[in-house]
Amino acid sequence: MRKYFKLHRIFIAQDLKKLMEYKVDFLMGAIGFVLVQAVKILTLGIIFASIPALAYKVNGQVVDSWTFNEVLFIYGFSLIPKGIDHLLFDNLWGMGYWVVAKGDFDKYLTRPVNSWFYVLTEKFCVDAFGDLFVGIVLVVYSVLSMPADIAANINWFRLIPVAFVIPFAVMIYTSVKTATAAISFWTKRSGHITHMCYMTNEFASYPAKIYNNVVKTIITYILPFALTAYYPAIYLLRGESVWSLPVTIGVSAVLFFISQLVWKLGEKAYESAGS
Amino acid sequence: MENNSMIHVENLQKHFKKAIKEPGLKGSIKALFNPKYDVVKAVDGISFDVEAGEIIGFIGPNGAGKSTVIKMLTGILTPSEGFCRINGHIPTENRKAYVKEIGVVFGQRTQLWWDLALRETYMVLKEIYDVSDEDYEKRMAFLNEVLDLEDFITSPVRTLSLGQRMRADIAAALLHNPKVLFLDEPTVGLDVVAKDNIRKAIQLINKESGTTVILTTHDLEDIELLCKRIVMVDKGKKVFDGELSTLRQQYGQMRELTFELNKEADMEKLTYDQKFNFAEDDLKLETKGNEVKVRFNTDIASVEEMLSFTLSKVHVKDISVKDADIEEIIRRLYKGGGEAV
Numbered sequence: 325m326r327k328y329f330k331l332h333r334i335f336i337a338q339d340l341k342k343l344m345e346y347k348v349d350f351l352m353g354a355i356g357f358v359l360v361q362a363v364k365i366l367t368l369g370i371i372f373a374s375i376p377a378l379a380y381k382v383n384g385q386v387v388d389s390w391t392f393n394e395v396l397f398i399y400g401f402s403l404i405p406k407g408i409d410h411l412l413f414d415n416l417w418g419m420g421y422w423v424v425a426k427g428d429f430d431k432y433l434t435r436p437v438n439s440w441f442y443v444l445t446e447k448f449c450v451d452a453f454g455d456l457f458v459g460i461v462l463v464v465y466s467v468l469s470m471p472a473d474i475a476a477n478i479n480w481f482r483l484i485p486v487a488f489v490i491p492f493a494v495m496i497y498t499s500v501k502t503a504t505a506a507i508s509f510w511t512k513r514s515g516h517i518t519h520m521c522y523m524t525n526e527f528a529s530y531p532a533k534i535y536n537n538v539v540k541t542i543i544t545y546i547l548p549f550a551l552t553a554y555y556p557a558i559y560l561l562r563g564e565s566v567w568s569l570p571v572t573i574g575v576s577a578v579l580f581f582i583s584q585l586v587w588k589l590g591e592k593a594y595e596s597a598g599s
Numbered sequence: 600m601e602n603n604s605m606i607h608v609e610n611l612q613k614h615f616k617k618a619i620k621e622p623g624l625k626g627s628i629k630a631l632f633n634p635k636y637d638v639v640k641a642v643d644g645i646s647f648d649v650e651a652g653e654i655i656g657f658i659g660p661n662g663a664g665k666s667t668v669i670k671m672l673t674g675i676l677t678p679s680e681g682f683c684r685i686n687g688h689i690p691t692e693n694r695k696a697y698v699k700e701i702g703v704v705f706g707q708r709t710q711l712w713w714d715l716a717l718r719e720t721y722m723v724l725k726e727i728y729d730v731s732d733e734d735y736e737k738r739m740a741f742l743n744e745v746l747d748l749e750d751f752i753t754s755p756v757r758t759l760s761l762g763q764r765m766r767a768d769i770a771a772a773l774l775h776n777p778k779v780l781f782l783d784e785p786t787v788g789l790d791v792v793a794k795d796n797i798r799k800a801i802q803l804i805n806k807e808s809g810t811t812v813i814l815t816t817h818d819l820e821d822i823e824l825l826c827k828r829i830v831m832v833d834k835g836k837k838v839f840d841g842e843l844s845t846l847r848q849q850y851g852q853m854r855e856l857t858f859e860l861n862k863e864a865d866m867e868k869l870t871y872d873q874k875f876n877f878a879e880d881d882l883k884l885e886t887k888g889n890e891v892k893v894r895f896n897t898d899i900a901s902v903e904e905m906l907s908f909t910l911s912k913v914h915v916k917d918i919s920v921k922d923a924d925i926e927e928i929i930r931r932l933y934k935g936g937g938e939a940v
Contacts, residue, residue, distance in 0.1 A: 327729065334726055342714045345755070431710055433675045434703045435727055436695045592677045592691070595615060596670050598662075 331437065332445045339448035350450055357454030361403070365462070368395060380533045390531050393470045394561060400462025401560070402529040402553030405493035407455030413498045414449035419505035420515035427597025440502065440587050477562055486556045489569050492576040493552035497525070499576065500547060502583035509590030525549035531558070548575050605779060605811045606649035606672070610681035613642040613667050641667045643835035644681065651778070654805055654812040656826035656843075658819075658929070664835040665815045666783060672813070673703050673781055686778050699728060702772030702810075706784035709768055711756040717767050718752050721774060728775035735774070741807070742770040745800045762793030766800065773804065779811045780804070786818050798824050819929060831929070846928060853928065854902055856893040856909070858918040863889050865913040874908055875900040 343350050372378075372392035379389040390398075423429050423443070432439040467475060504521050508514035524542065528549035532540055543550040555568035619635040620626050642664040649655050659665045670676040672683050674690030674697055682689060688697040704710075711720045725735050743749055746766040751759055759767060765785060772780060782801070786794045802825060804810050814825060822829060822843065829846065831839040839846060860866065871882055871893065881896035895905060902920055909915065 327726075331726055334723055338712060338715060338719065338723060341719070345714055428708070430670070430675050430705065431708075433694065434673055434698050434701075434710075436699045436729075437727055438695070594676070596675055598666065 328438075328441060331441075335445050336448040339450070343450060353451035354454045357451050358458060361454065361458040365396070365399075365458075368392070368399065378531065378534065380531070388531075388533055391471075391474065393466045393474070395530065396462055396466040397470075397561060398531065398554055398557040399529045400459045400466060401557035402525070402549075403455050403459025403462070405490055405552045406497060406525060407452050407459055408490070408494045409497035409501075410455055411449055411452035412494075413444045413501070414452065415443055415445070415447035416498070416501040416505045417515065417518065418447075419443060420508045420513060420518045422513075424508040424514075424594065425512045425597070429594060430596055433591075433594075439591060440584070444498070444502075474561075478560065479563065482560050482563065485569055486560050489556055489572050492573045493556065495576040495580055496548055496552050496572070497522075499579035499583040503579070503586045506583070506586040506590040509594050512595075521547055525552070528553045530554065545575065548572075548579070551575060604648040605651040605653075606647075606683065606685050606813070608648070608668075608672070608681075608683040609646050611642055611645045611668065611671060611678055611683055612640060612680035613664075613671060613676060614679040615639045615641055640835050642671070642678075642832075645832060645835070645837050646681075647830050647837065647840055649811060649813065651811055652805070652809045653828065654801070654814060654826050656822040656829040657813055657815045657832070658817075658822060658829055659832040659838075661817075663832045665832055668832065669781055669783055669813065669815060673701060674698060699775060700778045702775070702777035702780045704765075704768050704772045704780070704782050704785055706765065706782070706787040709756070709764055710771055711764070711767055713756050715755060716753050717748070717756055717759070720756065720767070720771055724771055724774050730775050734776070738774055738776060742773060745803050745807075746770050747796070760793075762789050762796065765789065765793070765797060769797070769800065773808075773810070776808060777810065779813065782812060782814045782816075784816055785814065786816060786821055794818070794820070801825060847922075852897045853894055853922075854897055854905075855921040856891075856895065856902075856905055856918070857921065858891055858909070858915040860889045860891060861914040861916065866891070868912040869893075869909065870912075871895070871900075871905070871908070875904070 369392075372395070377389045377391045378395055379386045381387065419429070429439075429443075432442045435442060467478065500521050501518055504514055504518040506514075507517055524547045527535065527539060528543045532543060532550040532554045535543070540550075544555075551568060551572040555565045555572070558564045559566060559568065615638070616636045617639045618630055619637050620630040645664075645668060657665055657669070667676065671678050672685060672690065674694045677691050685697070686700055688700070690697050711717065712723065721735075721739065724730075730738065743752075746769060748767060748770055751763050751767070756764065756767070769782070769785065785801070786797055789797065798821060801812060801814070805812055812825075814821065816822060826843065828842055829839065830837060866886060869884075869891070871877065871884070875882075875895075877895065877899055881899050883894040885892040885894075893905070893909075900908075906918070906920070909918075
């Protein structure tokens, strides 16, 4: 275990050195991510400029509603676990797009290190600082600009359990990527499957209640990105959905286990490529 | 004896499922809805043993299954049938412990950190393989001496020449002092001098550290200079296993007759195929202006017969007879598919 922490540190250091070699590339990457986020926030702003709040109605009755600031908060919060996964474990994307298809996975198998860990940590994706930066700015800004009565609801002690749950939320992202990337061991390429599953997180950056039951079930239990975003955020804001915290831990553990199983089985089915 | 060998391979097989597709887009669509598979036996029951400290040449034409065998030996692929045991390990079981004892170089792809100075690669590998500081110093000094890394160890890997990169790659595979070194085409694409350097280094490493070396190559000079023994595979099966000299004896009935004609037109008079009973593979005639090169099988016509026939028909300058080189022998073996030994 100690060796693995050390290796991870070394890989990060290697990538930072690489960064110094390719500064422009890094800058462009980070600016790109900030721009993408800026456009999304702008869209939210435009929508909320014409509506007072996002409302959830049952039979014409407003059951729940979220102000612009609250939606902004949830959205900003969602970028934090997403950004951490992006920062530390981005290298998994390569698996489904080219690593397996081109036979580059050979390298990982000839090293005395857990192959999953090696792939996972080999790259340190500094572009993700764009995500994290925007996420934190949004959370802080939305709290500061909230009407006093809503802001008064926030009990900052709730931050402790939420902070505890964040690593598990990260694990949800990483496990979904791991399991879908490992499909490539059989199909050679699975990048688009990873992409498709990963993109459902976009649903999860908004209040889960607004969706129908099918979507809600998917983003809570199957590709449970709502557990990484809406639920912890709304708990922090209003103290709602306390149940979601242990569920996040449980679901992420199950997902982690499944993804490891798929990876291990996949490794045995790996066929390399002619050379 | 077998159980003590460094590498023991028994009835090793690898089957790949291959989709059968009819040509064109229509075929692709058809295959999408009604996929049909064919089982291809890339490696079909190969067995051999390698003793500690040997250098084995592992050869065969493209697609013969060499790389697939190497990949099973290195734990990259899981065998479909049979097994291999290297220094007491089954590669796919407890892979992490096993790979600490082997070094792998794939000539076609590098394992160095492309964007960073070469030295950085070695520093990372030191951690990956848990090499102690003391061993690292010692090992680097040795590798430096053998492979001459000094000149480029601070350069980014992407700026290295192919020859330098290959030396660097071999050093990377040897940093942890493995018991077995797998070299998959280590001289591919290199110039003569660079090839020579690599070969010398391999020899030295084998001698100094007693490293067992498995070498695949298409360059038969590699084999002649480095390996006493070769294992040849074709179509997934072993077709030859033994000393290089045995191969020469067994298949080396080919001789090469070279001479220069006084008159180019005399060429027509050299009707070897009418005089002797050569099959297509037994005789090869090459001419370049007045120069003539005749390769023939001594089982059909002896050197003496060939010489006297030639001299009785034409006037020549400078006549010489030579053993066919190993390349010729192997070309014949590949072509004939060989007989399983």
